Amino acid sequence: MNPRQPEQDTQKKKKKPTNTASIVDAAVLLIGASAGVTLATFGPLRSSQAAVAPEVALPASASIERTSHNDCLGQEAIGELELVPDMVRRSAVGRERVDYHADLHLNRGKNAGVSWRFDILDDRGTMVRSAVTEGTARGSGGDTLTTTSAGADLPDGFYALRLRAAIVGDDVSDVLEAIQHVQVAGGLWRELTADEWYTESAYTLALPLPSDTILPAQLDNGITPGGAQ
Numbered sequence: 001m002n003p004r005q006p007e008q009d010t011q012k013k014k015k016k017p018t019n020t021a022s023i024v025d026a027a028v029l030l031i032g033a034s035a036g037v038t039l040a041t042f043g044p045l046r047s048s049q050a051a052v053a054p055e056v057a058l059p060a061s062a063s064i065e066r067t068s069h070n071d072c073l074g075q076e077a078i079g080e081l082e083l084v085p086d087m088v089r090r091s092a093v094g095r096e097r098v099d100y101h102a103d104l105h106l107n108r109g110k111n112a113g114v115s116w117r118f119d120i121l122d123d124r125g126t127m128v129r130s131a132v133t134e135g136t137a138r139g140s141g142g143d144t145l146t147t148t149s150a151g152a153d154l155p156d157g158f159y160a161l162r163l164r165a166a167i168v169g170d171d172v173s174d175v176l177e178a179i180q181h182v183q184v185a186g187g188l189w190r191e192l193t194a195d196e197w198y199t200e201s202a203y204t205l206a207l208p209l210p211s212d213t214i215l216p217a218q219l220d221n222g223i224t225p226g227g228a229q
Helices: 020-034 193-202 216-220
Strands: 079-090 098-104 112-122 128-140 144-146 157-168 173-184 188-191
Touching: 079 157, 079 173, 098 112, 098 157, 098 173, 098 188, 157 193, 173 193
Parallel strands: none
Antiparallel strands: 079 098, 098 144, 112 128, 112 157, 157 173, 173 188
16 A cells, blocks of 8 residues: 555645734834833824914924934934923913923834833932823834823923834844933923033932033034043
8 A cells, every 4th residue: 555645735824924013013012121110002193283372482402312323334214203392381480390201213114013202300310200101103114103292390400301212124123222311490490401411410429420421512613522522
């Protein structure tokens, strides 16, 4: 008796669909790892065209630090992240707070999962408000995503408003960060430049800078590391 021949599989193999949920979950884990916490999944980001109408118009601040550089391989950055002031809120006793949203423009990547988180720290590195707002979304190169607007009532002091966005796609992954430094004095809100943050707050006491540190304004004036003009 001839041995039985195995039956041939005549069905075509189906291509596995992209698991978009797992991509977003990976972004959530990435931003959680960068912040040292575990995050939950929240609702989607809203369209970038739906900016909040400000109660009081605010000029764009030059003190915002954003990630928009090329990566170590010389490729275009995965995206650009920027904090944008929306409105000034004033309490009955005249104390101010400013709400911000973030715009994230994706330069490249396909079907990328994005997870973002907005925290507030003081000038000594202490977390003052954790996860003021956070969320997840998906997008591809050329898309601009906008977070919900958020802020917090703060006592007098110096603060860093920090938004981090983790991006994980089919071929890209990175964590972007945007920071706005502010001072609340007598209940009034003041946005700070990087130089003002370094020289006026207690930041340098909590994290002393080397004596030969060159501040951004000094670089603009032609001073180079080592003191050469």
